[in-house]
Amino acid sequence: MPSNTANTDPRFGEDRMLTETVVLTRLDKAIGWARKYSIFPYPFATACCAMEYMSLSMSPYDIDRFGALLPRFSPRQADLLMVIGTVNHKLAPVLKRVYEQMAEPKWVMAFGACAASGGFYDNYATVQGIDTLIPVDVYVPGCPPRPEMVIDGLLKLQQKVAKEKWSDWPRGEAPVTQNQNLKIKI
Amino acid sequence: MDSVTLKKLKEKFSDSIVDTHSFRGDETATVKKEKIVDICKFLRDDNELLYNFMMDITAVDYYGREPRFEVVYHLYSLKYNRRVRIKVPVPESDCTVDSIISVWIGADWFEREAYDLYGIIFKGHPNLKRILLYEGFEGHPLRKDYPVKGRQPLIGPKN
Numbered sequence: 001m002p003s004n005t006a007n008t009d010p011r012f013g014e015d016r017m018l019t020e021t022v023v024l025t026r027l028d029k030a031i032g033w034a035r036k037y038s039i040f041p042y043p044f045a046t047a048c049c050a051m052e053y054m055s056l057s058m059s060p061y062d063i064d065r066f067g068a069l070l071p072r073f074s075p076r077q078a079d080l081l082m083v084i085g086t087v088n089h090k091l092a093p094v095l096k097r098v099y100e101q102m103a104e105p106k107w108v109m110a111f112g113a114c115a116a117s118g119g120f121y122d123n124y125a126t127v128q129g130i131d132t133l134i135p136v137d138v139y140v141p142g143c144p145p146r147p148e149m150v151i152d153g154l155l156k157l158q159q160k161v162a163k164e165k166w167s168d169w170p171r172g173e174a175p176v177t178q179n180q181n182l183k184i185k186i
Numbered sequence: 187m188d189s190v191t192l193k194k195l196k197e198k199f200s201d202s203i204v205d206t207h208s209f210r211g212d213e214t215a216t217v218k219k220e221k222i223v224d225i226c227k228f229l230r231d232d233n234e235l236l237y238n239f240m241m242d243i244t245a246v247d248y249y250g251r252e253p254r255f256e257v258v259y260h261l262y263s264l265k266y267n268r269r270v271r272i273k274v275p276v277p278e279s280d281c282t283v284d285s286i287i288s289v290w291i292g293a294d295w296f297e298r299e300a301y302d303l304y305g306i307i308f309k310g311h312p313n314l315k316r317i318l319l320y321e322g323f324e325g326h327p328l329r330k331d332y333p334v335k336g337r338q339p340l341i342g343p344k345n
Contacts, residue, residue, distance in 0.1 A: 089319075089320065089323075089338060090318075090319065090320045123327075124327040124332070124336055124337065124338065125319070125327070128337075
């Protein structure tokens with residue numbers, strides 16, 4: 001059986017050329033499709049979760065299957081900021097600076113319990129979730145999360161990226177979670 | 187039974203030794219803070235002691251006791267394979283102790299750490315500022331009266 005039935009279907013006639021060479025779609029949809037399979041991550045690795053990131057990027061789990069392997073160690077070339085590990089108050093300005101250096105469109109993954117919520121480090125030194133500093137697109141819980149969970153988070157991010165519209169960018173002022181009630185007078 | 191270290195310390199600084207303690211070869215001397223530099227120099231230079239390795243300086247907060255703080259020095263003699271612990275009680279009203287940088291240069295960062303987390307001032311330290319926490323942090327978090335749920339405001343990027 002011929003692979004392209006349009007070639008032999010007499011109903012198409014002169015339109016045969018058109019069906020073989022032209023695809024009709026919306027531009028934002030096409031760009032979203034291209035973006036979701038070419039996410040360059042920036043691994044902001046601070047703690048033990050980084051070991052899980054290594055496992056994730058090696059061949060047994062191989063996030064290159066989803067187009068997200070190539071780590072760019074310059075934030076200016078990266079699309080996805082993966083915050084992998086505990087962020088303390090002293091590091092907070094660095095994380096914020098790295099986020100601001102990334103070119104739009106940019107996304108953020110909170111990798112592991114510490115990045116998502118502070119984890120069990122409920123103390124004077126640790127930021128209680130990076131969403132008090134920068135906007136977060138996808139949270140991956142776990143201490144550390146299994147690579148399967150990170151892949152699940154990545155696929156969720158891809159769905160989100162594919163649905164984005166022109167009007168979503170630039171994002172402008174970051175919507176950051178307010179955490180005022182955590183401040184207790186010393 | 188006192189070993190050579192405690193015996194020599196008691197002979198030389200009889201009026202400065204508050205208490206000594208020895209348990210299974212683990213020796214401790216509690217001394218007055220005015221004499222700490224002299225005692226350290228003696229422990230380092232005496233030919234039968236030669237404590238040439240300053241291993242650790244830390245502090246303890248005995249909240250509710252007077253004197254409230256204690257600075258603890260751990261010393262090691264590479265030559266004789268001996269260790270000794272020197273404790274210095276520090277009251278909260280006069281929260282200072284003389285720096286021993288002139289004796290062991292390695293005391294630098296340990297003293298900064300104790301200052302950072304306990305707020306003990308080391309007099310004579312050339313660069314006594316926070317080492318682990320950041321400039322602008324209020325209070326000293328390892329003090330027992332620091333609130334458990336105490337949070338500091340986040341600091342932004344420095345330009």
